[in-house]
Amino acid sequence: xxxxxxxxxxxxxxxxxxxxxxxxxxxxxxxxxxxxxxxxxxxxxxxxxxxxxxxxxxxxxxxxxxxxxxxxxxxxxxxxxxxxxxxxxxxxxxxxxxxxxxxxxxxxxxxxxxxxxxxxxxxxxxxxxxxxxxxxxxxxxxxxxxxxxxxxxxxxxxxxxxxxxxxxxxxxxxxxxxxxxxxxxxxxxxxxxxxxxxxxxxxxxxxxxxxxxxxxxxxxxxxxxxxxxxxxxxxxxxxxxxxxxxxxxxxxxxxxxxxxxxxxxxxxxxxxxxxxxx
Amino acid sequence: xxxxxxxxxxxxxxxxxxxxxxxxxxxxxxxxxxxxxxxxxxxxxxxxxxxxxxxxxxxxxxxxxxxxxxxxxxxxxxxxxxxxxxxxxxxxxxxxxxxxxxxxxxxxxxxxxxxxxxxxxxxxxxxxxxxxxxxxxxxxxxxxxxxxxxxxxxxxxxxxxxxxxxxxxxxxxxxxxxxxxxxxxxxxxxxxxxxxxxx
Numbered sequence: 062x063x064x065x066x067x068x069x070x071x072x073x074x075x076x077x078x079x080x081x082x083x084x085x086x087x088x089x090x091x092x093x094x095x096x097x098x099x100x101x102x103x104x105x106x107x108x109x110x111x112x113x114x115x116x117x118x119x120x121x122x123x124x125x126x127x128x129x130x131x132x133x134x135x136x137x138x139x140x141x142x143x144x145x146x147x148x149x150x151x152x153x154x155x156x157x158x159x160x161x162x163x164x165x166x167x168x169x170x171x172x173x174x175x176x177x178x179x180x181x182x183x184x185x186x187x188x189x190x191x192x193x194x195x196x197x198x199x200x201x202x203x204x205x206x207x208x209x210x211x212x213x214x215x216x217x218x219x220x221x222x223x224x225x226x227x228x229x230x231x232x233x234x235x236x237x238x239x240x241x242x243x244x245x246x247x248x249x250x251x252x253x254x255x256x257x258x259x260x261x262x263x264x265x266x267x268x269x270x271x272x273x274x275x276x277x278x279x280x281x282x283x284x285x286x287x288x289x290x291x292x293x294x295x296x297x298x299x300x301x302x303x304x305x306x307x308x309x310x311x312x313x314x315x316x317x318x319x320x321x322x323x324x325x326x327x328x329x330x331x332x333x334x335x336x337x338x339x
Numbered sequence: 340x341x342x343x344x345x346x347x348x349x350x351x352x353x354x355x356x357x358x359x360x361x362x363x364x365x366x367x368x369x370x371x372x373x374x375x376x377x378x379x380x381x382x383x384x385x386x387x388x389x390x391x392x393x394x395x396x397x398x399x400x401x402x403x404x405x406x407x408x409x410x411x412x413x414x415x416x417x418x419x420x421x422x423x424x425x426x427x428x429x430x431x432x433x434x435x436x437x438x439x440x441x442x443x444x445x446x447x448x449x450x451x452x453x454x455x456x457x458x459x460x461x462x463x464x465x466x467x468x469x470x471x472x473x474x475x476x477x478x479x480x481x482x483x484x485x486x487x488x489x490x491x492x493x494x495x496x497x498x499x500x501x502x503x504x505x506x507x508x509x510x511x512x513x514x515x516x517x518x519x520x521x522x523x524x525x526x527x528x529x530x531x532x533x534x535x536x537x538x
Contacts, residue, residue: 067414072422079430086434090441116376117456184507210506 097150098126104146105135113213126150133232134213140232161228161251162216162237166202167258167274167320167327170222173198174271189242195222198271200261202245208237228324253300254308255323257282262295269318276320285313345538346479350486353538356462357494358524358531363462367495368520370456377499381492383453385485388466390435391428392484395467396477398427404474424467425459432458462491498527 102122113134115121124130125146132138132146146152179195181188185207188194194203204222209215216230217237226237228251238246245260257276261268265277278296290306292299298321300306311321356362363384370380403420406413436454439447457463466487470480501523510519 064418067409067416068419071416071419072426075423075426079426083430083433083437086437090437092440116370116379116453119455182507183509187507 095126098122100149101125101146104142104149106138106142131234133234143232160233160248161231162226162233162235162246163228163249163256163324164202164208164217164224164226164241165245165247165256165258165260166200166223167322168196168198168201168223168272169220170204172273173201173222185240186242196271198261198268198275200243200245200263201259201272202243207240207242208246211236211240225327249300249302250305253302253305253324255306255311255321256300256327257298257321258327259297259320262297264296268296274318274320277318279317282310282314282316282321286310343482346483347486349538350483351490351493352531352534353536355490355494355531355534356465356487357491358528359535360465361528362465363460363491366457366460366462367491367498367524368517370453371495371499371502371520374496374499374503377495379449380453380456381488381495383450384457384460384462384491384495385488386450387432387435387454387457387460388463388488388491389481389485391431391463392466392470392487393477393481394427394431395424396470396475396480398423399471399480400477403471420471421464421468424464424471428463428467429458462487494527494531498524501527 098119099122102119105118105122107118113121113130115124115130115134118135121130121135125132125134132143132150132152135143138146173196175195176197177192177195179188179192181191183205185194185203185205188203188205193199194205196203202222202224204219204224206217206219206224208224209217209219213234213236214230214232216227216232217224218227219225224245226246231251233248233251235248238244238248243260249256258274259268259272259276261272261275265275265279268275269277276296276298278293278298280293280298282298283291283293286306290301290304290310292301308323311323314321350356354360357364357367366380366384370376399420403417403423406415408414432454436447439450439454466484470483475483502520505519505523514522
């Protein structure tokens with residue numbers, strides 16, 4: 062009985078003592094910090110899983126408040142929570158347009174010509190450093206899935222040697238943009254009716270040698286679309302995403318290489334929707 | 340001199356905290372995705388382990404080791420060792436975090452975010468109980484704590500470097516992610532087994 066009592070008294074005393082010391086220290090060494098960091102930290106899951114690449118939730122909260130990361134960086138949060146954080150911080154309050162990543166290339170294995178058999182490391186950056194990957198086009202998607210690996214939401218899938226973004230899963234976090242050594246991926250409004258799936262600045266003849274679905278700059282789409290809705294840079298037509306043309310332009314333009322396509326029709330083969338389970 | 344050499348080599352290589360004693364596996368697997376965070380965590384672990392072994396060995400040598408007199412009667416308190424160590428280490432790390440934030444913002448930004456993660460880490464508690472079990476003095480305990488932290492850092496940095504390379508490797512689908520990380524950790528531990536018998 063005496064032992065129990067001693068243990069009880071001793072632990073209570075040391076608990077009180079240590080509590081007082083910490084309390085006093087917190088008072089004495091008080092540092093003013095941004096209260097928003099604390100609030101964002103509350104909203105995050107608090108699992109400290111490191112899935113975002115930061116050293117825990119409080120570090121991510123700091124990064125989000127400082128503007129280094131977007132609220133969507135957390136792969137664990139539901140979209141509702143991400144929305145709450147964004148609303149709390151007033152991020153993206155100006156533009157309510159949901160953006161999604163798009164890979165501006167249509168050269169799947171069956172449409173783009175390949176003259177080498179690439180057996181190197183399965184990574185776009187490595188491939189672009191040594192040989193430029195399997196396809197002849199030096200500007201298109203290599204299909205080695207660097208972007209798919211970096212995507213925290215599994216929204217990118219490589220189908221037939223071409224990276225495709227599931228725009229319904231994509232949160233527009235933009236991580237894939239940095240991962241692509243050919244700068245093929247851009248964030249554009251999800252509502253855009255179609256895209257010009259080509260990125261090559263080469264002349265039409267050159268492009269056509271390498272790929273069946275290249276933009277040959279025939280200007281048909283420019284004529285079909287309204288004024289300023291499409292633009293052409295070098296030998297590459299582009300949709301003006303600030304003033305988007307209607308979906309009927311796809312029909313009217315009758316793109317001779319089928320380079321223009323709506324996002325739904327763009328994917329070669331069918332989409333694996335089970336990916337969306339996450 | 341030989342004694343100290345054995346202590347350091349033992350703490351870093353032979354009885355490595357992560358790879359031989361299997362303590363502190365959570366940060367070992369959790370914070371080893373990139374070398375940068377691994378280095379930050381390593382610094383924090385060395386710092387906390389050194390500090391914690393100093394404080395706990397001081398408490399051990401004054402109160403817990405041998406009978407103490409309370410109100411003229413003698414009590415043996417060694418059975419309270421574990422719980423006192425837990426409470427003291429947790430409070431200590433909390434205290435250090437608060438003080439660092441005020442006095443050294445630079446050090447805090449480098450270590451601060453990792454400190455709450457290792458407050459109740461088993462490696463930190465492990466170093467305290469191992470010191471107490473071997474009945475080491477304060478100086479030796481602190482030294483052991485420091486080099487145990489260095490050993491942890493070595494394992495963590497090695498593992499993080501391997502995992503960064505692994506990202507590029509063509510891993511079979513069933514082994515991707517945490518499974519290949521665990522297999523790698525196992526092979527790394529087997530490699531460290533080669534040091535056994537050194538001292």
